[in-house]
Amino acid sequence: MAMPSSGCLFFSSSPATLLLRPALPHLSLPTRRPPRPRQQISLHRRATRQGNPPGTNPAAASSQSSPATHETLTDELKWEEALPSCLLRESLPRHVAIIMDGNSRWARDKGLPVSAGHEAGYRSLKEIIRLSCLWGIRALTVFAFSSENWFRPKAEVDFLMTLFQGVLKENFDIFVREGIKVRIIGDSAKLPKPLQKLAKEIQDVTVNKTRFELIVAVSYSGRQDIVLACQKIAQKVKDRLLEPDEITESLFAQELETNHSRDFPYPDLLIRTSGELRLSNFLLWQSAYSELYFTKSNWPDFGEADYIEALQSFQRRQRRFGQRIS
Amino acid sequence: MDSDYGILTTFAPCLLSIWSSIIWRFCMGVFWCSLQLLLRVVHIGEEAKNIRKIKKLLHSLSKIGAMNVILYDTKGVLKKYMASSELFCNARTTCFDADRRTVTLLLHGDQITIELLSFSDNKEIISKAANFLCSRQLKSNLLASNKIEAVYTDTDLLNALKMAGCGGLQPDLLLVYGPARCHLGFPAWRLRYTEIMYMGPLKSMKHGAIVKAIYDFSNRNKN
Numbered sequence: 001m002a003m004p005s006s007g008c009l010f011f012s013s014s015p016a017t018l019l020l021r022p023a024l025p026h027l028s029l030p031t032r033r034p035p036r037p038r039q040q041i042s043l044h045r046r047a048t049r050q051g052n053p054p055g056t057n058p059a060a061a062s063s064q065s066s067p068a069t070h071e072t073l074t075d076e077l078k079w080e081e082a083l084p085s086c087l088l089r090e091s092l093p094r095h096v097a098i099i100m101d102g103n104s105r106w107a108r109d110k111g112l113p114v115s116a117g118h119e120a121g122y123r124s125l126k127e128i129i130r131l132s133c134l135w136g137i138r139a140l141t142v143f144a145f146s147s148e149n150w151f152r153p154k155a156e157v158d159f160l161m162t163l164f165q166g167v168l169k170e171n172f173d174i175f176v177r178e179g180i181k182v183r184i185i186g187d188s189a190k191l192p193k194p195l196q197k198l199a200k201e202i203q204d205v206t207v208n209k210t211r212f213e214l215i216v217a218v219s220y221s222g223r224q225d226i227v228l229a230c231q232k233i234a235q236k237v238k239d240r241l242l243e244p245d246e247i248t249e250s251l252f253a254q255e256l257e258t259n260h261s262r263d264f265p266y267p268d269l270l271i272r273t274s275g276e277l278r279l280s281n282f283l284l285w286q287s288a289y290s291e292l293y294f295t296k297s298n299w300p301d302f303g304e305a306d307y308i309e310a311l312q313s314f315q316r317r318q319r320r321f322g323q324r325i326s
Numbered sequence: 327m328d329s330d331y332g333i334l335t336t337f338a339p340c341l342l343s344i345w346s347s348i349i350w351r352f353c354m355g356v357f358w359c360s361l362q363l364l365l366r367v368v369h370i371g372e373e374a375k376n377i378r379k380i381k382k383l384l385h386s387l388s389k390i391g392a393m394n395v396i397l398y399d400t401k402g403v404l405k406k407y408m409a410s411s412e413l414f415c416n417a418r419t420t421c422f423d424a425d426r427r428t429v430t431l432l433l434h435g436d437q438i439t440i441e442l443l444s445f446s447d448n449k450e451i452i453s454k455a456a457n458f459l460c461s462r463q464l465k466s467n468l469l470a471s472n473k474i475e476a477v478y479t480d481t482d483l484l485n486a487l488k489m490a491g492c493g494g495l496q497p498d499l500l501l502v503y504g505p506a507r508c509h510l511g512f513p514a515w516r517l518r519y520t521e522i523m524y525m526g527p528l529k530s531m532k533h534g535a536i537v538k539a540i541y542d543f544s545n546r547n548k549n
Contacts, residue, residue: 288511288512
């Protein structure tokens with residue numbers, strides 16, 4: 001996966017030397033076990049039997065389509081068993097954003113071609129998606145390709161687009177089967193036509209999926225997101241649907257590219273790998289209250305242990321947002 | 327490194343307070359020149375009411391060589407203090423700009439310009455800028471025979487932000503003081519490539535930690 005303005009993209013080989021990339025391994029997500037032939041108690045009945053009002057689980061209460069309100073006790077037990085003991089389910093972030101940085105540095109450190117770094121980065125991404133689904137995180141936004149990355153050598157950019165297309169194609173059925181809603185944000189007009197078509201298709205097919213949201217930022221710029229929101233609002237004003245004086249902060253937020261996610265528009269936790277300490281034009285508006293976690297691990301090395309550490313760090317923080325702790 | 331600077335400042339305050347700034351500047355050598363150009367931002371959050379610490383922070387930054395500093399707190403507490411000049415009552419020279427958002431001080435013989443921002447300078451200002459752009463577009467369409475489609479660029483929005491009162495420079499470094507590691511709504515437009523370093527609670531602020539943060543920043547590879 002490409003990094004935002006980080007100088008760690010693919011090798012700058014000529015197109016003639018590009019090798020056919022081996023087929024990408026499938027993304028494997030935990031499969032659901034069939035229900036056991038015994039009485040299954042819904043979460044609602046279990047909660048009320050224990051005296052807890054339904055919806056006391058913040059993650060469930062905050063989401064209209066939380067799996068916790070639809071799943072059975074057996075499924076809830078499986079989640080609790082899967083969650084590491086050092087993490088508290090009720091205070092997990094619902095939406096995590098990741099700037100996947102360091103693929104090239106990882107490859108360089110190992111004496112490998114940059115393409116190997118991006119292959120390894122893809123494997124990391126699959127693992128993090130798998131863990132996020134397993135642990136009940138509801139949305140994941142990843143920064144795959146920034147608007148500034150278009151200034152890379154053409155061969156690199158072409159290879160990236162090919163890789164991205166391959167990833168979507170390989171995992172299309174898995175996203176559908178596992179209930180993952182895929183959303184591509186960014187300036188899609190710059191993408192190759194086949195990729196645009198595939199991206200649109202996967203978004204249309206998965207639009208009603210509710211188990212997990214995967215938002216991939218490709219050709220994305222936080223500033224451009226804000227500018228385009230201005231443009232959309234200007235169009236509404238032009239069409240007499242809105243007066244300039246009626247433009248508010250919440251109205252503005254509705255026009256951002258992340259507004260499609262009604263339940264989780266803003267990330268609770270934003271992770272950046274490779275030791276860089278910047279947002280690099282990613283989710284500038286949306287990250288106002290995101291807990292920032294910077295790790296020195298390069299993205300291909302970011303695995304379960306690093307993810308747990310980031311989530312633990314999130315859970316340890318006092319997240320008050322201006323309110324006083326008594 | 328923190329303990330070394332701590333010893334330096336506590337042993338002979340009278341003499342060292344004069345010499346220390348010279349020594350630091352000498353030692354920092356290579357990046358001393360770049361310090362002149364850095365625009366540092368301090369994000370204070372809930373601890374904005376700790377004026378004594380903020381003054382100490384400004385003195386530290388001035389000693390290091392900060393020329394431009396933005397102080398940000400979500401609720402605009404510092405702006406209120408600025409209005410009463412309590413924050414700068416010991417400064418040699420105080421010069422406010424027309425809208426009293428920026429003040430230029432003389433601390434330790436060095437000039438430092440401080441811009442005060444709050445949450446209202448982020449999303450609210452962007453909304454105002456959008457209002458400005460839309461109003462201008464509407465007027466253009468009223469005057470023109472053919473309605474022009476609104477196509478805005480970064481520059482258009484930047485100019486609109488300046489008109490709305492928040493189109494300043496992008497800071498190079500954001501030092502975050504407080505309990506949460508968030509930028510808490512610092513103006514989104516100005517945060518694109520800003521390095522963000524978490525410094526802990528303001529009450530635990532140390533001069534050495536600030537020096538270390540700036541030193542680390544100066545040694546980072548930009549990409």
